[in-house]
Amino acid sequence: MTDGDTGDGEPKSQPELTAQRDVETVYQPAEDSRLLAETVVEELQSGAIELDSHARGLDVGTGSGYVADRLETETGLRMVGVDINPDACRQAADVGVPVVRGDMFEPFRPDTFDVVLCNPPYLPTPPEQEWDDWMERALSGGEDGRAVVDPFLDGVGRVLRERGRAYLLISTLTGPGEVREFAIERGLESTIVAEESHPFEKLLVVRFTPESR
Numbered sequence: 001m002t003d004g005d006t007g008d009g010e011p012k013s014q015p016e017l018t019a020q021r022d023v024e025t026v027y028q029p030a031e032d033s034r035l036l037a038e039t040v041v042e043e044l045q046s047g048a049i050e051l052d053s054h055a056r057g058l059d060v061g062t063g064s065g066y067v068a069d070r071l072e073t074e075t076g077l078r079m080v081g082v083d084i085n086p087d088a089c090r091q092a093a094d095v096g097v098p099v100v101r102g103d104m105f106e107p108f109r110p111d112t113f114d115v116v117l118c119n120p121p122y123l124p125t126p127p128e129q130e131w132d133d134w135m136e137r138a139l140s141g142g143e144d145g146r147a148v149v150d151p152f153l154d155g156v157g158r159v160l161r162e163r164g165r166a167y168l169l170i171s172t173l174t175g176p177g178e179v180r181e182f183a184i185e186r187g188l189e190s191t192i193v194a195e196e197s198h199p200f201e202k203l204l205v206v207r208f209t210p211e212s213r
Contacts, residue, residue, distance in 0.1 A: 029066040039194040060118040065092030117167040120148035166208040
């Protein structure tokens with residue numbers, strides 16, 4: 001029996017995965033969120049990026065606001081979150097993160113941020129297993145796991161200030177080699193700055209820097 005079949009030929013109203021979720025519409029902090037937050041906090045605290053009092057950070061797909069809140073609390077970097085999910089925007093605002101509802105970089109002017117980070121949906125998902133709800137959008141990276149990763153790399157250079165840095169959480173299931181090759185084609189150099197092993201995958205944090213900077 002498939003997730004979308006009740007056995008009598010009638011589709012289920014909700015997938016089994018949805019019934020097992022602790023939350024229905026907003027992705028909550030997990031191992032990937034923690035790894036991304038801790039890695040970027042350590043980078044900023046170590047002086048890997050020179051920041052002045054006007055420095056700004058952007059958390060793309062901010063979700064609950066966990067990562068953005070940790071960065072601002074632990075480093076003093078002034079953060080903004082962006083998310084297309086209205087429920088996520090409300091949750092992030094509730095923890096004090098200034099948040100904009102929008103599609104990735106669309107709401108922002110060029111050369112606006114010193115640090116941009118993202119914990120995207122990165123799990124490869126066959127089209128027949130896709131469900132059109134907010135949590136599915138937060139979890140599914142499309143067939144190759146890069147449905148959000150590639151647009152992020154396409155657009156992040158526009159909003160980064162001079163000497164800006166971008167950080168992306170991906171998985172070995174996402175195809176790190178393909179991701180880094182795609183970034184090179186967009187003029188972005190990449191360095192893996194953190195990794196963490198899990199039973200079926202390894203989580204990676206990759207730092208991207210425009211080649212000319």
